[in-house]
Amino acid sequence: MREQSGLLKNYWYAACLSKELKNLPVRREILETPIVLWRTEEGIASALLDRCCHRNAPLSKGTIENGCIVCPYHSWKYDVEGCCVEIPSEGPNQNRSSKSIVEKFPLVERDGLIWVWMGKDILPDKEPFSMPLGDSSQWHHYYMITLFDNNVTNLVENFMDVPHTISVHKGWFRSEKKVSVPTIIERTENSVEITYNQKNDTIGFTEKILNPKGLPMTHTDKFFMPNITRVDYIFGNYERAFVITSTCTPISPYKTIVYTLISFKLDWFNAIAKIILPFYTRKVIDQDVWIMDIQGKNLQKFKKAEFMSTSVDTMHLYIESLIEWAQQGGANPKPKPMKKDIDFWI
Ligand code: FES
Ligand SMILES: [Fe+2]
Structure with missing residues (x-):
């Protein structure tokens, strides 16, 4: 659906409420694309394609460790940028495999929402829609x-x-x-x-x-x-x-x-x-x-x-x-x- 969406993918889409995102993996699907989101203990929110680059297990079924997401299958570990930072089966020989990367989605947290940019061909060229929260305590x-x-x-x-x-x-x-x-x-x-x-x-x-x-x-x-x-x-x-x-x-x-x-x-x-x-x-x-x-x-x-x-x-x-x-x-x-x-x- 994302591939067939033409220019419609080049927009920000709300993935969840800000308050829904904690130190646990959250799975969402946008334009039929599975996405995993989580927040580090420092509060940094991240969104990756929900697909481990090793054998494609869903990362959303894994765990969060030290701000990284750990795949449930063979425990490959990815940081908030989607870079694989640890492969347990390689022991100390981490340099034997190329640095695998899972697609990362640009993310903005604004107006109580987590917005994800679904554009593949271009980087964000606009801001998310500004939700009208009201400009005074009367609202x-x-x-x-x-x-x-x-x-x-x-x-x-x-x-x-x-x-x-x-x-x-x-x-x-x-x-x-x-x-x-x-x-x-x-x-x-x-x-x-x-x-x-x-x-x-x-x-x-x-x-x-x-x-x-x-x-x-x-x-x-x-x-x-x-x-x-x-x-x-x-x-x-x-x-x-x-x-x-x-x-x-x-x-x-x-x-x-x-x-x-x-x-x-x-x-x-x-x-x-x-x-x-x-x-x-x-x-x-x-x-x-x-x-x-x-x-x-x-x-x-x-x-x-x-x-x-x-x-x-x-x-x-x-x-x-x-x-x-x-x-x-x-x-x-x-x-x-x-x-x-x-x-x-x-
Ligand atoms: S499928 Fe993810 S670590 Fe093997
Ligand atoms: Fe209606």
Whole structure:
């Protein structure tokens, strides 16, 4: 999958939460590539291909010794750079074998996540996406981890999709109002950004608590290549805010793990929100897990996607055009930036 991913591999992908990485091997799969991660006692995090270069046993089943990972089969030992530093069967004759190296992945620890660079041909040429943690003590946040049985493209489209909220999340997130929503959709070089001009839109199960003063809500959805969505609900002039940012890590063609950052600033409701929001957001995400699962199964059954679109699907078509261009290796002309006004009913 990594080989067929074209330019999509030349990005940072979230491998795990920072706090998940301790002094023990952790196995992850990204673009069908097995990776072992661990942290030394000094706190240095490392990511190697999960494949010993001797007889290919998975290093993730081994142990950590003095900051090195030790293969479970014949105990070859690798340092954080992936260099083999000890072969027990060679005794003192360590120079008899060439210095074997296991592929090392560039790694950055930022915003509570361990990011791994999956590019093989080029070194990192960009920073990982900056997750919006909030810039003051009024902001709070937490991560949710969810496994979806669908691909990244369908997931980012789902996270940006308003029309499904009145059916999949009926009564939980948004209810049908039978109103028209003027919407601006813009495709840039690397993103798709949507602004909804529905000042009286409401979300959540208890609008009176989320937005007791009935301040106008600004809703924007943004997709950033190749796997990130950010959904902002801003009340008034940032008096209150609720932001959902999702970074999708492809495991295999129809399996994706999503790290969702919930950031909120809800004034006196913060203390209660810290307790009830994790339950509420889990319920809503599980509803998406269900619809993504059954859509994914159908897509695999029918092999070839045949999507019919209306103007409200323009955002999806923009997303698909950017991802497909990168997947094809960037050889074709890049989709041009464009902007479109639409309206849809909700
Ligand atoms: S397979 Fe790893 S040491 Fe032999
Ligand atoms: Fe949803």
